[in-house]
Amino acid sequence: MTEALTRPDCAALDAADPLRDLRALFTLPDGVNYLDGNSLGVMPATAPARAAQVVQQEWGEGLIRSWNTAGWITLPQRVGDKIGRLVGAKPGELVVADSTSINLYKVLSAAIEIARQDHPGRRVILSERSNFPTDLYIAQSLAQQHGFELELATGEQIAARLDERVAVLMLTQVNYRTGALHDMAALTAQAHRVGALALWDLAHSAGALPVDLNGADADFSIGCGYKYLNGGPGAPAFVWAHPRHASRFWQPLSGWMGHASPFTFDTDYRPAEGVSRYLCGTPSVLGMSVLECGVDTLLAAEPIGGMAALRDKSLALTDLFLAQVDARCAGHGLRSVTPADRQRRGSQVSLACPGVSGYAVMQALIARGVIGDFRAGDGSDAEPDLLRFGFTPLYTRFVDVFDAVTALAEILSTEQWREARFNQKAAVT
Ligand SMILES: Cc1ncc(COP(=O)(O)O)c(C=O)c1O
Numbered sequence: 001m002t003e004a005l006t007r008p009d010c011a012a013l014d015a016a017d018p019l020r021d022l023r024a025l026f027t028l029p030d031g032v033n034y035l036d037g038n039s040l041g042v043m044p045a046t047a048p049a050r051a052a053q054v055v056q057q058e059w060g061e062g063l064i065r066s067w068n069t070a071g072w073i074t075l076p077q078r079v080g081d082k083i084g085r086l087v088g089a090k091p092g093e094l095v096v097a098d099s100t101s102i103n104l105y106k107v108l109s110a111a112i113e114i115a116r117q118d119h120p121g122r123r124v125i126l127s128e129r130s131n132f133p134t135d136l137y138i139a140q141s142l143a144q145q146h147g148f149e150l151e152l153a154t155g156e157q158i159a160a161r162l163d164e165r166v167a168v169l170m171l172t173q174v175n176y177r178t179g180a181l182h183d184m185a186a187l188t189a190q191a192h193r194v195g196a197l198a199l200w201d202l203a204h205s206a207g208a209l210p211v212d213l214n215g216a217d218a219d220f221s222i223g224c225g226y227k228y229l230n231g232g233p234g235a236p237a238f239v240w241a242h243p244r245h246a247s248r249f250w251q252p253l254s255g256w257m258g259h260a261s262p263f264t265f266d267t268d269y270r271p272a273e274g275v276s277r278y279l280c281g282t283p284s285v286l287g288m289s290v291l292e293c294g295v296d297t298l299l300a301a302e303p304i305g306g307m308a309a310l311r312d313k314s315l316a317l318t319d320l321f322l323a324q325v326d327a328r329c330a331g332h333g334l335r336s337v338t339p340a341d342r343q344r345r346g347s348q349v350s351l352a353c354p355g356v357s358g359y360a361v362m363q364a365l366i367a368r369g370v371i372g373d374f375r376a377g378d379g380s381d382a383e384p385d386l387l388r389f390g391f392t393p394l395y396t397r398f399v400d401v402f403d404a405v406t407a408l409a410e411i412l413s414t415e416q417w418r419e420a421r422f423n424q425k426a427a428v429t
Contacts, residue, residue, distance in 0.1 A: 004327070005320065010398035018304055019313055023395040025297045026230075033400045033407075035372045038176075038204055038348045038390030041230030044293040054289045075288040076257075076279055082295045083229065083238050086307060087202060087221070088212030094240040096288055097279050100203055100224045101134045103239040106251040106278050107220035108139060108170060110241070111197045112146050113249045115167035119195055122167035123148050126196070128155050130383065132176045135201055139170060155180055159190060166196040173211070174204035174346030177375055177386055179318075179338040181209070181346045185216040192217065203227060206238075207298050208347040208392075209314065210307040213240055220245065225287075228347070228392060230294030236287045239278045246274045255280035297394055313393035314347040317401055321349050321389060324405040332356070332412040337386065347391050350375070352384035356417060359429065362387055363422035364411045370404045374429045 005013075014020055026042045028034060034042055058070040067073045080095040087094070097103060108125070115122055125139050129152040136150070143150045153161045155175065162169060169191040174181050188198040197219040205211050207228030213221050219242050225235030250271050256262045257279040260270045271277035301310055322336055335352045339345045353361060362374040365387075372390070377383040389404065411417050 005324070005402070007399060007402050010320070010402040013316075013398040017313065017398070019301065019309060019393060020397075022297070022301060023397070025300060026395045028395065031369045033370045033403055035370065035389040035391065035396065035400070035404055037230070037392030037396070038208070038227055038388070039373055040226055040233060041207075041228060041294060041392065042395055043232065044230055044297050046296070047232065047290050047293045050293050051286060051290055054286055058285075072283070072285045075285060075292075076283050077276065079288050079292045079295060080238060080275075082292065082299060083206065083223075084240070085302075086211070086229075086295070086298055087206050087223070087240070088210075088214050088216070089221075089240050090214065090243075093214075093243060093246070093275055094238055095275050095278055096225070096236050096238050096291065097283070098237060098239075099234075100201065100222055100237040101138055102253070102280070103222040103237050103278070104135060104138045104201065105142070106253055106280075107199060107222060107239060107241065108142050108168065109252040110245065110249045111168045111170075111199055111220055112142060112148060114245060115197060116146075119167060122165060122196075124165045125150050125168045125170055126158065126161055126166045127152055127170045128158060128172070128175070129153060130155070130175060130177050131170075131172050132201070132203065135170065135172060155182065158182075158187065162187075162190050162194055162196065164194050166191070166194060168197045168199055170199045170201075172201040172203060174208065174348075176204055177337070177377075177383075177388075178350055179204075179346040179348040179388075181205070181339070181344050183343075184211070184218065188216045188218050204346055204348070207295075209311045214242075218242065225291045225294070228298075229291065230297055230394075231291030232287070232294065234287065235291045235294070236284055239275065241275050241278065243274070247271075247277070251278055253280045257281055257283070301394070310393045314391055315342050315345070317391040317393060317396055317398065318345060318347065318349050320398060320401045321391065321405065324402060325349075325351065325408070328405050328409045329412060334387075334412075335384075337384070347393070348388055349391070350386040350388045352377075353387055354384065356412065357423065358385040358387050359425065360417040360419075360422040361408070361411055362429075364417045364419070365404070365407055367422070368407045368411075370407045372404075376429070
């Protein structure tokens with residue numbers, strides 16, 4: 001339906017967009033059409049002043065007093081409660097801490113311990129073969145330590161593999177390669193029917209689409225601060241445990257900040273009540289303060305429809321991109337691996353590009369200011385090289401989608417991607 005849209009049509013969609021003013025909450029460099037918020041979100045306009053305030057006043061002048069006077073000590077809970085509003089967690093259920101990888105280690109360890117007690121014979125952690133590698137690596141390490149086995153299936157096979165052998169179902173809600181969205185509520189319910197726990201990585205869904213951890217009755221969850229939450233490079237991550245588990249097991253990284261009373265300096269570890277036990281060491285104050293600026297950009301959408309309105313726009317953007325690629329890049333062999341079905345799509349579109357160097361195409365796009373990224377495949381049809389485009393409804397406009405496809409079509413039709421400068425590999429793709 002949208003393939004016939006022209007640039008003026010897209011400009012009209014932007015003018016009518018009820019979320020259009022949110023873009024002013026960000027600092028976007030001139031000449032950049034940023035379609036990589038699924039990897040690193042754009043800088044909130046408030047971030048530089050907030051960082052300066054933390055460094056100059058809170059640290060520079062307040063010094064150690066700022067743990068109390070500037071509220072540093074409660075940052076994990078305060079920012080955690082704000083993120084909780086975006087993912088269906090109640091106040092006190094979610095904390096900010098460490099990285100996604102480390103938080104996964106904590107909650108997967110807890111899930112394994114619970115499964116050992118409740119279903120002693122079970123040994124299987126079930127996950128998706130194309131889950132993000134850090135998730136698979138952490139699960140491999142824990143499986144080895146605990147005598148468990150990591151079983152991998154394709155996204156489509158997961159439901160059929162969920163049976164009484166499975167101790168923990170560990171999934172990322174939106175696949176980082178394809179942008180395919182799992183039905184969290186349905187898979188969690190199915191996991192529970194067979195007695196398995198459900199652990200969800202929200203790296204590509206928190207801040208990208210409405211998530212309801214309590215509504216889905218999930219068991220554990222973790223997520224990333226620097227993608228759709230716009231928290232800045234290496235921003236701290238978050239961790240959530242359903243209240244029925246939060247106080248049940250000690251987490252393996254039993255650091256002093258997860259102690260019930262850190263400042264009594266007890267010799268013995270006694271975990272805090274609830275999710276605060278998932279803290280480990282001293283919180284990264286600068287990182288959490290800037291992350292809060294990013295989370296606030298999402299909360300700014302609450303009066304104008306919140307995550308539901310952001311989701312509507314995200315789907316309109318990805319619909320438009322898919323239709324424009326179809327209409328204007330035909331004949332170059334591009335193929336979307338992202339579900340056409342809106343119910344099954346996250347907030348990104350990934351294009352397989354057989355016959356061209358996807359890496360070089362992306363470099364040529366970046367040289368024109370259109371920033372997406374490239375993910376190499378294994379060369380097979382099942383796992384092709386991918387051009388990834390993330391659509392962050394807070395700041396991406398319909399004209400940005402149109403302009404990105406214009407650049408892509410030109411690079412393909414002129415074969416500009418063949419230039420040597422676009423074929424030199426950098427460390428980060
Ligand atoms: C699904 C998923 N989990 C985790 C991570 C990253 O984890 P960390 O922040 O610990 O590097 C990513 C990064 O892209 C991811 O896509």
